[in-house]
Amino acid sequence: MRKLSFIAAGIVFTAGLLGAAPAFAATTRSFNMQTVAWASKDNPAQKRVVAKFGEVYGFTPGTIVVDQGDHVVLHIRNLEGGGDDGHTLTIPGYGINQSLPPLSTETVSFTADKAGVFPFHCEFHQPWMSGELVVLPTR
Numbered sequence: 001m002r003k004l005s006f007i008a009a010g011i012v013f014t015a016g017l018l019g020a021a022p023a024f025a026a027t028t029r030s031f032n033m034q035t036v037a038w039a040s041k042d043n044p045a046q047k048r049v050v051a052k053f054g055e056v057y058g059f060t061p062g063t064i065v066v067d068q069g070d071h072v073v074l075h076i077r078n079l080e081g082g083g084d085d086g087h088t089l090t091i092p093g094y095g096i097n098q099s100l101p102p103l104s105t106e107t108v109s110f111t112a113d114k115a116g117v118f119p120f121h122c123e124f125h126q127p128w129m130s131g132e133l134v135v136l137p138t139r
């Protein structure tokens with residue numbers, strides 16, 4: 001009986017702590033992203049790959065997962081330095097279309113207010129330079 005009342009007191013105490021915390025505290029989630037040149041004409045060792053597939057770029061990480069309501073900050077580096085090596089980070093579902101000039105670092109920030117899976121891509125290198133923003137619903 002004494003053990004039960006101790007457990008009950010613990011539950012009441014824990015419930016009190018949960019009740020004191022705000023239900024949906026805004027969290028800032030920051031990600032460092034980079035462009036990746038899987039096959040570039042600037043790399044002589046990849047000449048045969050480029051001849052067969054063309055230049056192939058990507059984003060890393062290719063999947064960003066956040067919770068609905070989070071403040072999302074993306075720092076994106078374009079690691080390609082050629083004059084024609086511009087990229088974009090385009091997330092149509094969130095109205096984002098950020099230019100990424102060669103050898104630049106750009107920051108994109110937004111509030112992930114819509115839950116779902118939102119594809120992103122580069123306007124210049126389709127279909128391979130792409131990924132997904134996953135916004136988990138809060139309930």
Ligand SMILES: [Cu+2]
Nearest residue numbers: 087122124125
């Ligand atoms: Cu690109």
